[in-house]
Amino acid sequence: MSLLEFINISKSFSGVQVLYDISFSIEKGKLFALVGENGAGKSTLMKILCGILNEYQGDIKLNGNKIIFNNPREAENAGITIIHQELNLVAELSVAENIFLGREPTNRLGFIDFKKMYAEAEVLLRRFDFPFSVETKINKLPIGWQQMVEIAKALRLKAEIIVMDEPTSALSENEIKFLFEQIAQLKKSGKTIIYISHRMKEIFEISDEVITLRDGRFVGKYSTSKINQDFLVSKMAGREIKTDRVRKQYHSTEQLLSLNSVSVIGSNKKILSELSFSLNCGEVLGIAGLLGAGRTELLKFLYGTDNSGFNGEIKFLGELFKPTSPTKSIKNKIIYLSEDRKGEGIFAELSNLKNGSISILPKISRLGFIQKKNEYKVVTKKVNELNTKMDSIFQKITNLSGGNQQKVLLSRVLLINPKLLLLDEPTRGIDVAAKQEIYELIDKLKAEGMGIIFTSSEIPELLSVTDQILVLAEGKQKALLETEKTNSVEILKYAFEE
Amino acid sequence: MKVEFSSILSKNEWLKPVLGFVGLFALCTLFSPVTGKGTKIFIKFDNLSNVLRQVSEIGIISIGMTLVIITSGIDLSVGSVLALAATLTAFGIMDWQLGFWLTIIIVLFAGAFAGFVSGALISWGKIQAFIVTLAMMTGARGFALFISDSNSRNIGFGQNAAPEIFKIFTTSFFGIPFPVFVFVLVAIIFSVILRKMRLGRHIYAIGSNEEAARLAGLRVNWIRTSAYVFSGLLAALSGIIHSAQLYQGNPNDGVAFELDAIAAVVIGGTSLQGGKGTMEGTIAGVLIIGILSNILGLHGIQKDFQLMLKGAIIVSAVLLQEGNLRFSFFRK
Numbered sequence: 001m002s003l004l005e006f007i008n009i010s011k012s013f014s015g016v017q018v019l020y021d022i023s024f025s026i027e028k029g030k031l032f033a034l035v036g037e038n039g040a041g042k043s044t045l046m047k048i049l050c051g052i053l054n055e056y057q058g059d060i061k062l063n064g065n066k067i068i069f070n071n072p073r074e075a076e077n078a079g080i081t082i083i084h085q086e087l088n089l090v091a092e093l094s095v096a097e098n099i100f101l102g103r104e105p106t107n108r109l110g111f112i113d114f115k116k117m118y119a120e121a122e123v124l125l126r127r128f129d130f131p132f133s134v135e136t137k138i139n140k141l142p143i144g145w146q147q148m149v150e151i152a153k154a155l156r157l158k159a160e161i162i163v164m165d166e167p168t169s170a171l172s173e174n175e176i177k178f179l180f181e182q183i184a185q186l187k188k189s190g191k192t193i194i195y196i197s198h199r200m201k202e203i204f205e206i207s208d209e210v211i212t213l214r215d216g217r218f219v220g221k222y223s224t225s226k227i228n229q230d231f232l233v234s235k236m237a238g239r240e241i242k243t244d245r246v247r248k249q250y251h252s253t254e255q256l257l258s259l260n261s262v263s264v265i266g267s268n269k270k271i272l273s274e275l276s277f278s279l280n281c282g283e284v285l286g287i288a289g290l291l292g293a294g295r296t297e298l299l300k301f302l303y304g305t306d307n308s309g310f311n312g313e314i315k316f317l318g319e320l321f322k323p324t325s326p327t328k329s330i331k332n333k334i335i336y337l338s339e340d341r342k343g344e345g346i347f348a349e350l351s352n353l354k355n356g357s358i359s360i361l362p363k364i365s366r367l368g369f370i371q372k373k374n375e376y377k378v379v380t381k382k383v384n385e386l387n388t389k390m391d392s393i394f395q396k397i398t399n400l401s402g403g404n405q406q407k408v409l410l411s412r413v414l415l416i417n418p419k420l421l422l423l424d425e426p427t428r429g430i431d432v433a434a435k436q437e438i439y440e441l442i443d444k445l446k447a448e449g450m451g452i453i454f455t456s457s458e459i460p461e462l463l464s465v466t467d468q469i470l471v472l473a474e475g476k477q478k479a480l481l482e483t484e485k486t487n488s489v490e491i492l493k494y495a496f497e498e
Numbered sequence: 499m500k501v502e503f504s505s506i507l508s509k510n511e512w513l514k515p516v517l518g519f520v521g522l523f524a525l526c527t528l529f530s531p532v533t534g535k536g537t538k539i540f541i542k543f544d545n546l547s548n549v550l551r552q553v554s555e556i557g558i559i560s561i562g563m564t565l566v567i568i569t570s571g572i573d574l575s576v577g578s579v580l581a582l583a584a585t586l587t588a589f590g591i592m593d594w595q596l597g598f599w600l601t602i603i604i605v606l607f608a609g610a611f612a613g614f615v616s617g618a619l620i621s622w623g624k625i626q627a628f629i630v631t632l633a634m635m636t637g638a639r640g641f642a643l644f645i646s647d648s649n650s651r652n653i654g655f656g657q658n659a660a661p662e663i664f665k666i667f668t669t670s671f672f673g674i675p676f677p678v679f680v681f682v683l684v685a686i687i688f689s690v691i692l693r694k695m696r697l698g699r700h701i702y703a704i705g706s707n708e709e710a711a712r713l714a715g716l717r718v719n720w721i722r723t724s725a726y727v728f729s730g731l732l733a734a735l736s737g738i739i740h741s742a743q744l745y746q747g748n749p750n751d752g753v754a755f756e757l758d759a760i761a762a763v764v765i766g767g768t769s770l771q772g773g774k775g776t777m778e779g780t781i782a783g784v785l786i787i788g789i790l791s792n793i794l795g796l797h798g799i800q801k802d803f804q805l806m807l808k809g810a811i812i813v814s815a816v817l818l819q820e821g822n823l824r825f826s827f828f829r830k
Contacts, residue, residue, distance in 0.1 A: 305713065330715040344713055347706040349773035358703055358714045361696045368695045394509070412714065 001064070003028040003192055004049075004161060009058035011044055016402075016431055018044050019056070022218045024211060028160075031183065031193045033207035033224070036236055037290075037492070039457045041216040042196050046163050049194075050082040051075035073102075079160035083150045085169055091139040095130075096121035098138055099153045124152045128182060144175030151182065162186070163194045168202060169292065180206055198290045200229050200496050212236055233496065237459065237488035254281045255318065256451035257302075257420055262312035264301050271297045271308065272475045277468070279451045281419075284442060286466030286483070287455040288491050294475040295455040296339060299422040302453070303336035304329050316420070330359060335413045339425035339455070345409050346397050353379050353393045356411045382411040387437060403434030410441070421445065421452045427461060439465055459488040471495050512778035514819055515766045519782040519789075526793040539796055540789075547674050553788035554681035555580075555743075557781070558736040559755060560762040561688050562613075562729030564780045567763050568692075569725045570705045570772025571620065571627035575634035576733040577755035579612050581748065582642040583737025588651035588747025591660050598661045602738060609734020610727050612638055617726030621719035635756070642749035650748035653741065667742030677739045684732065689777035701725055706773030761808070762787055765815040786811070 002025035011019040019041045026032050034042050047053040049060065051069030059066050062078060069075040072082070089098050096118050097104075105113045105120070121134040128148045138146060147167060154162050168176045183193060183206060197203055203210060204224060212219040212235045219235050258278035264271045272294050279285050287295045300306065302314075304323035314321045316332065323329060326336070338344035347355050356379040357364065364374045380393055388407040390400055397405055406426065413421065423442075427435045442452060442465055456462050462469055463483060471479040471494040478494040507513055530540030539545055559576045566573045583605045590601030612634055619630045653660050669676050692698035700721045703711045712718050741747045766783030768775025790811065794804050 303713075326713055326715045327717055335715075336713060338710075338713055344707070344709045347703055347710060347773065349706045350702060354699065354702075358699070358711070358716070361699060365696045368697065370694060370696055370699060372694075 002026060003063065005059075005061040005064075006045070006049075007059040007061065009045065009048065009056055009060070011041075011048065011053065011056040013429070016429065017216065019048075019216045022058070022213070022216075024218055024221050026192065026194070026209075026211075028192050029187060029190050030208040031187055031195055031206055033203040033210045034194055034196045034213070035198075035203060035210060035232065036213035036219075037457065037459065039215075040213040040236070042213055043165065044216075045213070046082060046165065046194065046196065049075070050080055050163060052082075076157045076159070079158060080163070081154040081157055081159040081161070082163040082165065083147070083154060083167060085166045087143075087146050087150055089138045089146055089149060092137060094135045094137055095125070095132065095141070095149055096134040098149055099124065099134075099156055101153075103157075120156070121152070124156050125149075127185065128152070142175070143170050144172070144178065147171070147175075147179060148182065151186075159191070161192045161194065163196070165196045166198065167195070168197065168199065176202075198496065200232070203232075204229065229496075230493075233492045234489050237492045252281045252449065255279075256281045256283075256316070257321075258315045260313040260315075262310055262314060264297070264308055264310045266306075266308050270475060272301065272472075273477075275312075275470075275477050277470055277477075277480050279420075279453065279468075281449045281451055282446050283468070284446060284452045284454055284466045286462035286469040287453065287472060288459060288462055288469055289455075289472035289495055291457075292474070293472040293495065295472060296424055297475070298472070299336055299424050299453060299455065302329075302420075303334060303422055305336075330416055333417065333419040334422070335359070335416055335418045335420075336422040337409055337413050337424060337426060339428055341402065341405060341409065341429070346405055348396070348398050350397065351394050352383065352388075352390055352397050352400070352408050355397045355408050356383060356393075356415065359412055360415045378415060379411065382415055383408060386411055386414075386441065401431075403430035406430055406434065406438075410438070414445075418450060421450055423452060423454045425455055425457065427456065427458070435461075459491050462491070463488065473497055511767055511774065512776040512782075515779040515782035515786070515815070518765075518815065518818070519786050522786055523789060526789050530793065531796050540793055543673060545792070545796075547670075547678065549785075549788045549792045550678040550681070551675040552792075553784050554675075554677040555736045555740055556755060556758050556762060556787075557681045557784040558684050558732050558739070559729075560759040560766075560780050560784050561684055561777065562725075562732035563756075563759040563763050564766070564768055564775060564777055565688070565692075565701060565725040566627075566729045567760070567768050567770060568701050568705045568772055568775045569722050570708075570770075571722065571725065572631060572760070572770070573613075573616065573726060573729045574628065574631040574756050575612060575616060575638055576729060576736075576759060577752040577757075578635045578638035578642070579609050579730055579733035580737040580740060580752035580755055581750065582612070582638045583609055583734035584741035584744075584751055585642045585646045585651065585747040585749045587738050587741040588653050589645060591664060592651060592653060598663050605738055606731055606734050609737070610731040613726040613728065613730025613733075614723060616730070617723030620726070621722050639749070646747065646749045648749065650746050650750070653745045653747065664742060667739055677743070680735070680739065684735070685777065685781055688728075689781075692777050697721070697724065702773055704772075758787070761812050765812060767819045783815075786815075 005025040007023050009019055009022040010017065022045060036042050044053065048056050051072045051074055054070055061067065067078060069078070090101065093101070099121050100117050105116045107113045118134050125134065130148065132141060132145065138149065141149070167179060171179060186193060195207060207224045210222050210224055210227065210232060212232065214236055256279050259275050262275045263273040275298070277285065287298065289295050302323055304325045329335065353376065357375050361370060364371050364378065383393065386407045388404050388411070390404060397408055400408065427438055442454070445452060454466060466483050469481045469483055469486065469491060470477065471481065471491055473495055478497050481491065526540050527538060530538040532538055559580065563573055563576065586605045586608060587601055590596045590604060591598070596604065616630050616634045619625050620627045653664070655665065666676050671679070692701070700716055703716060704718050704721055708718055740751060762783040763775070763780050764770065765786055766775070766779030766781070768779060787808065790807070791804055794807070
C-alpha cells in the first residue's frame with residue numbers, strides 16, 4: 001500500500017497555471033528523487049505537501065486518509081517535514097535551541113527546561129556522531145553539520161516523510177558522502193525521503209525511484225536501477241520545439257560584443273569562469289542553465305552592477321570594454337532588465353509613467369526640470385507600441401498584471417535605445433499571450449539591429465527565440481550551441497554536466 | 499459622488515493632510531476665545547502671523563526632513579545642527595567679526611557639510627541612517643559646546659556689535675515677520691524640486707526601490723547624500739533664524755527639534771518606509787501642530803496637556819492616512 005498519494009493536484013498563481021493534474025504515489029521506506037527542469041513544478045508541489053501553499057485543486061492522501069494542512073506546523077505534526085535549500089536555522093541560537101525552536105520543553109512555571117532540552121538534543125544527535133556540544137551556536141558550525149541539525153530537527157518531530165530540497169548544493173565532497181551515509185541510515189529506520197536534486201550523479205547514487213515532472217505535469221515514475229541518465233534527460237526535456245514560429249535571422253556581420261576567456265572573481269570565489277562567446281548586431285544569444293548556474297551573475301556582471309574584478313578580454317563595438325556601473329552602461333547603450341520584477345524592477349509607489357521614464361530623465365529634462373509633456377509623449381508612445389493594457393498612465397504600476405508591469409519595464413529599457421539588451425528571464429510569471437508578444441518584440445528588435453542576451457529556464461523558449469545558446473553550469477561554460485543545430489535534450493545534457 | 503471623492507483623495511496624496519489642516523482651522527475658529535468686542539482672537543491677523551513665525555523654524559527643518567524621509571532615511575541631527583548654527587552665527591558676528599554675509603555663508607556651509615558627512619557615511623559606509631545621524635546629533639552638539647565653552651553668546655546691537663542688517667530677521671514686512679517669508683520661499687523651492695525636477699523624482703525612486711533605482715542607472719549614493727546635504731543646510735538656516743529671534747547663540751537649544759520635525763512630516767502623510775510623501779503635506783503637518791498649540795495656548799491649557807494631545811494627533815493622523823482604521827475595526 002502506498003504511504004502518500006497525490007491525486008489530480010493542480011495549482012495556479014494569479015491566473016498562470018503551474019501544476020496540471022499531478023497524480024502519483026510513493027511507498028514507505030524508499031528514497032524518491034524528484035527531478036525536472038527549473039519551473040517544472042517540483043518546489044510548488046513540495047510546498048503544497050508541506051502546508052506552505054494551501055490553495056490548490058486535488059487531494060493528498062496519507063495512509064489512505066485525505067489530509068489538508070493549513071500551515072507547515074500541521075504538516076510537521078502529521079510527520080511531514082521539509083528541509084529547505086536555504087537552511088532555516090537561527091544563527092545566534094544554540095544547536096539544541098534550534099532543534100526545539102517553537103516547541104521548547106518547559107517546566108511548570110513556563111520557563112524553558114534547558115537541562116531536559118540539552119539531554120534530548122544529545123540523544124537525537126548521537127546517531128550522527130555529532131562532534132560539537134549541543135550548546136554551540138549554529139553559526140560556529142560548518143554548513144554540513146548545520147544540515148545534520150536540520151535533520152535532527154525533523155527526527156525530533158517524529159517525521160516519517162522528509163523532503164530535502166537540494167541538500168548538497170552547499171556541501172563539500174566529504175560532507176556529501178557523510179550526508180548520504182546518514183540518509184541511508186534514515187532509510188533503514190523506515191523513513192521515507194523525497195529528494196530534490198539537479199545532480200544526476202547523486203540521483204543515480206542514492207535514489208530508489210525517480211519521479212519526473214515537466215512543465216507542471218507528471219511524466220513518469222521509474223525504478224532507478226532500470227534507467228540511465230540519457231533516458232532521464234529525454235524524459236525531462238520531452239516536448240520538442242513548436243515550429244509554428246519562424247525564427248527570423250537578421251544578424252549583420254558587425255560584431256557587438258565579444259568575451260574572450262573571461263572569468264569573474266567575486267568576494268571569495270570565482271563566480272564565472274572562462275567564458276568565451278561573441279554576439280553580432282541583430283543577434284540573440286540565449287543563456288541556459290539550472291538555478292545557480294550563473295546566468296543572472298553573467299548579465300549583471302556585463303551591466304556593471306558589482307565591481308568584482310575579472311580576467312580576460314571584453315570587447316564592445318570593437319573596443320576594449322570594462323563594465324563599471326549601470327549609469328555608465330546606460331551611456332554606452334547597454335541596459336539590463338532584472339528577473340526579479342518586484343525586488344529590482346518596479347517602483348511600487350510610483351505611476352506607470354514615472355516607472356517608464358526613470359532611465360531617460362536626463363534626456364527629457366532641461367536645467368534639471370522634467371519636461372512633463374515630453375515625458376508623457378514618449379512614454380505613452382512606447383507603452384502603446386508594446387500593447388500595454390492600463391486604465392491610466394498616471395496609475396500606480398502595482399495596479400497592473402505581471403505581464404503589463406513587465407511591458408512597462410520593457411518600455412523603460414527600450415526608451416534608452418539600447419544597442420545591447422540584457423533580458424533576465426523576461427517571461428517569468430507572465431501569461432502565455434504576453435509571452436508571445438515578448439517573443440515578437442524580440443524579433444522586431446533584432447530586425448532593428450539590436451543585440452540581445454536572453455536568459456530563460458524554459459528551453460523551448462530559448463530554442464524559438466535565440467540564434468545561439470550558451471549553456472552554463474556552476475559558472476562554467478559547458479557549451480556554445482547554434483540554435484538551428486541543437487535540441488532540448490542536448491542542452492539539458494550540458495546543463496546537468498558536472 | 500462619494501466614489502469620485504475617494505478616488506481624488508487617493509490620486510492626490512497631499513490632499514488628506516491639507517484637508518485635515520483646513521478642518522482643524524475651521525474648528526479652531528469656531529472654538530476661539532472671543533475678545534470683549536466680540537472678535538475671535540484666533541483669526542486675528544496678529545495671532546495668525548505669530549503662529550507662522552513660531553512654526554517657521556521647525557517648518558524649515560521639516561522640509562529637509564521630508565526629503566530625507568522620502569529616501570527612506572532619517573536625520574536625527576537637525577536639532578544639534580541648529581544649535582551649532584545658532585552658536586556659530588553668534589560667534590561669527592560678535593567675536594570673530596566676520597560680518598553678516600560671510601557669517602551666514604560659513605554657517606550654511608557648516609550645516610551642509612554636516613549633512614554631507616552623514617549622507618556619505620550612510621551611502622558609501624553602508625551604516626544605518628539612524629546610527630549615523632545619532633552620532634552626528636551627539637557630535638554636532640559637542641562641537642557647539644566646544645566653540646562656545648558651553649555658554650550661550652548674546653548678540654548685541656549698537657556700537658561695536660552686530661550689523662544693523664542682522665535685524666532683518668526680527669523685522670516684519672506688511673505685518674508678517676521676515677522668517678515667515680524665508681519659510682514660504684524655502685517651501686516653494688523644495689516643493690518645486692520634488693514635483694518638477696529630476697532630483698525630486700530620483701529621491702522618490704531610491705526611497706521606493708533602491709535596487710531598481712540602481713539598475714535603472716541612477717547614482718543612488720549621490721542622490722541620497724544630496725538629501726542629507728539639504729537637510730543639514732536647512733537646519734543651519736533655521737539655526738540662523740533661531741539665534742536672530744533670541745538675540746543669542748545657545749549651544750543647548752534645539753533639543754528634540756528633530757522629533758517635532760519628524761512628527762510634522764509624518765502628520766503630513768510621508769511614509770517612514772520611503773518613496774511616498776509630499777512637501778504640501780509636510781507644510782500642512784507643520785501648520786496643524788502650530789495652530790493646535792496656539793489654540794490650546796489661547797485657552798490657557800498647559801504644556802503637559804498639549805504634549806499628550808500632540809501624541810494623540812500624531813497617531814490618529816497616521817491611522818487616518820493609511821486608512822487602516824475603518825477596515826480593521828469593521829471588517830472582523
